[in-house]
Amino acid sequence: WYSDFCSQCTYGIRVCEFNQDEHSSLQDALADWSLLPLDQSIEYHEELKGNMNSFQYPAEGNMDLEVGKHYVWQIRRSYETTLEPHYDYSPIYVFEIRSPSKQRLDYSDPNLTAIQSLIGEEQFYLWFSPGGELERFVTTGESIWINNEELHMDVLYSLVSELNQEKIKIKNIQIK
Secondary structure, eight states: OOOOOOTTOEEEEEEEEEOTTTOSSHHHHHHSOEEESSSTTOSSEEEEOTTOSOOOOOSSSSOOOOTTOEEEEEEEEEEEOSSSEEEEEOOOEEEEOOOTTOOOOOTTOHHHHHHHHHHOHHHHHHHHSTTSTTTTOOOOSSEEEETTEEEEHHHHHHHHHHHHTTSOOOOOOOOO
């Protein structure tokens, strides 16, 4: 997350477990019980320095992160105004504590990029990342099934173009 330099700002981080069976969205997971800060009366762990480029999860005084589980995190920047504190929030990010032997999704696949453009980044991550229903999905061949009809892959790119031009709207997406 990029934010402009602010020497008078306080930065905090919130880390929560993300469980697809319990949480309907990343925001839902972030609003749930936090691992950091462990004290549930505190919204954000505010021991970050403004010029940090990385954050080391504390080794003591918190819950351990577990291999195979997904977690969400968000940064909050706060500063005082004449009336009240002002808060800026980063997007919500997801990470997994991965086993060293687990394979990675090939994000360079242009067909997967097109699918991500159609279904949105959050839904794409839920389905295609480790633990998702389509975790080890790979595209092969020249066709795709849409509405029970086998179509050439070029149709996928046409749909992305039409969606970007607001000529079409996606109502529902299902995995079969």
